[in-house]
Amino acid sequence: xxxxxxxxxxxxxxxxxxxxxxxxxxxxxxxxxxxxxxxxxxxxxxxxxxxxxxxxxxxxxxxxxxxxxxxxxxxxxxxxxxxxxxxxxxxxxxxxxxxxxxxxxxxxxxxxxxxxxxxxxxxxxxxxxxxxxxxxxxxxxxxxxxxxxxxxxxxxxxxxxxxxxxxxxxxxxxxxxxxxxxxxxxxxxxxxxxxxxxxxxxxxxxxxxxxxxxxxxxxxxxxxxxxxxxxxxxxxxxxxxxxxxxxxxxxxxxxxxxxxxxxxxxxxxxxxxxxxxxxxxxxxxxxxxxxxxxxxxxxxxxxxxxxxxxxxxxxxxxxxxxxxxxxxxxxxxxxxxxxxxxxxxxxxxxxxxxxxxxxxxxxxxxxxxxxxxxxxxxxxxxxxxxxxxxxxxxxxxxxxxxxxxxxxxxxxxxxxxxxxxxxxxxxxxxxxxxxxxxxxxxxxxxxxxxxxxxxxxxxxxxxx
Numbered sequence: 001x002x003x004x005x006x007x008x009x010x011x012x013x014x015x016x017x018x019x020x021x022x023x024x025x026x027x028x029x030x031x032x033x034x035x036x037x038x039x040x041x042x043x044x045x046x047x048x049x050x051x052x053x054x055x056x057x058x059x060x061x062x063x064x065x066x067x068x069x070x071x072x073x074x075x076x077x078x079x080x081x082x083x084x085x086x087x088x089x090x091x092x093x094x095x096x097x098x099x100x101x102x103x104x105x106x107x108x109x110x111x112x113x114x115x116x117x118x119x120x121x122x123x124x125x126x127x128x129x130x131x132x133x134x135x136x137x138x139x140x141x142x143x144x145x146x147x148x149x150x151x152x153x154x155x156x157x158x159x160x161x162x163x164x165x166x167x168x169x170x171x172x173x174x175x176x177x178x179x180x181x182x183x184x185x186x187x188x189x190x191x192x193x194x195x196x197x198x199x200x201x202x203x204x205x206x207x208x209x210x211x212x213x214x215x216x217x218x219x220x221x222x223x224x225x226x227x228x229x230x231x232x233x234x235x236x237x238x239x240x241x242x243x244x245x246x247x248x249x250x251x252x253x254x255x256x257x258x259x260x261x262x263x264x265x266x267x268x269x270x271x272x273x274x275x276x277x278x279x280x281x282x283x284x285x286x287x288x289x290x291x292x293x294x295x296x297x298x299x300x301x302x303x304x305x306x307x308x309x310x311x312x313x314x315x316x317x318x319x320x321x322x323x324x325x326x327x328x329x330x331x332x333x334x335x336x337x338x339x340x341x342x343x344x345x346x347x348x349x350x351x352x353x354x355x356x357x358x359x360x361x362x363x364x365x366x367x368x369x370x371x372x373x374x375x376x377x378x379x380x381x382x383x384x385x386x387x388x389x390x391x392x393x394x395x396x397x398x399x400x401x402x403x404x405x406x407x408x409x410x411x412x413x414x415x416x417x418x419x420x421x422x423x424x425x426x427x428x429x430x431x432x433x434x435x436x437x438x439x440x441x442x443x444x445x446x447x448x449x450x451x452x453x454x455x456x457x458x459x460x461x462x463x464x
C-alpha cells in the first residue's frame with residue numbers, strides 16, 4: 001500500500017521564523033522529506049520543470065548541489081519579476097542562507113558560469129562564499145563545443161539532437177583520461193598549460209578540419225583571469241558535502257536532464273553523456289547511497305522530448321492537441337530554443353523511471369496545460385511484436401522502441417482553468433481522477449501538483 005495523500009508544506013520564498021515548528025516536521029516526515037539528503041530528478045525525457053520544485057524546497061536546505069551534466073540543461077526562475085536562466089548554477093543561489101555545490105560529476109564551461117554570476121551581480125544577489133566548485137569537476141573548453149557541433153553534423157540523418165554545448169566531447173576527454181580538472185587550474189600555471197596543450201593537440205589530431213583555425217592560445221590566456229576569479233570557490237566538495245551531512249546539515253541534490261536521457265538507462269544513443277538517475281548523485285557528488293533519504297520524481301502531465309529518437313506517445317506537429325500542448329505549455333527549450341515534441345502521458349516510461357530511482361513521491365507539473373481538452377489519453381501499456389511488456393520493462397534499443405504500439409486509456413477532461421485553484425481540494429473532479437489514475441498505474445504517490453508557473457501554483461496534495 002502507498003500513502004495516497006501526502007501533505008507537503010510549501011513555504012513562501014522568505015524563510016519564516018516558525019520554520020522549525022512541529023507541523024513542519026510532521027509534514028516533511030509524511031512527504032518523505034524529513035531526512036538529510038533529498039534528490040529531485042527528472043522522470044521522463046527532461047524539461048519537466050524540476051527547477052521550480054528545487055526552488056521551492058531550497059530555502060529549507062543548507063545546500064543545493066548539481067551532480068551531473070553541464071550547460072546543456074537549463075531552468076528558468078522568476079523572482080520578484082526578474083527572470084534568471086540557470087544552466088550551471090544550482091537553484092539555491094537565490095537564497096542568502098543556502099550554499100551551492102557544483103559537484104565533481106559536472107562539466108564546467110567557465111565563461112557560461114561567469115555570465116550567470118554576472119546576472120546575479122547585476123541584481124545584487126550576494127553569493128560570496130556560497131558557491132563551491134569541485135576540484136574534481138572537469139573543465140569544458142571552447143574547442144569541445146566546436147567538436148560537438150562537427151560530430152553532430154557528421155551524423156547526418158542519425159543526429160541525436162545534441163545541444164552542441166560540448167558536453168559529450170568533454171565527458172569523452174574525461175573517460176579518455178586526458179581531461180583537465182578544476183583542481184589542475186588551481187595548481188601551478190605551468191602544469192595547467194601543459195595539460196591544456198596536451199589535450200588540445202590530441203583533439204586537433206582527431207578533428208583537424210575543426211580545430212586548425214582555433215586560437216587555443218587566446219583561450220589559454222583567458223584562464224589566467226578565470227583562475228583569479230574562481231580560486232576562492234574551488235575546493236574538495238566531496239569532503240565538504242559529507243562533513244555537512246555528518247554535522248546534521250541538509251542537502252538537496254538537483255538533477256539535470258532526466259531518466260530517459262541517462263547514458264546507461266536512457267534511450268541510447270539518443271541520450272546525454274552523464275548519469276542522470278539516482279546513482280549519479282553518488283558518483284557526481286560523492287554521497288553514499290545509504291545517505292540518500294528521499295527521491296522525488298518530477299513528471300510533466302503530458303510527455304515531451306527534444307531532439308531525435310523514438311517517441312511512442314508523440315502527437316506529431318500539426319496534431320490539434322499536440323500543438324495545443326506546445327503552444328499553451330510554451331514548449332521551447334531553455335538552452336536551445338528548440339520546439340519540443342509533445343504527446344500524451346507515457347506511463348510505461350514513468351514506471352521504468354520509478355523502478356530505477358525508487359521515487360518516494362512524484363511532482364506532477366503543468367497539469368493546467370490540459371485545461372479544455374475534452375478527452376485526455378494516457379498511454380498505459382507498451383506492445384512489441386504483439387506482446388505486452390510488463391510494467392517497468394523498457395526496450396533497450398531504438399529499433400525496438402520504434403516498434404512499440406501503445407494501448408491508451410481515455411479519461412474525461414475538465415473545461416475550467418485550474419490555474420486559479422489555490423489548493424488541491426479546489427481542483428475539478430476529473431483533474432483529481434487524472435492524478436489518482438497516475439498514482440494507481442505508477443504505484444507511487446503524488447505529493448505536488450503544478451497548475452501554473454508561479455510558486456503559489458504548486459499545490460500540495462491533501463483534501464480538506
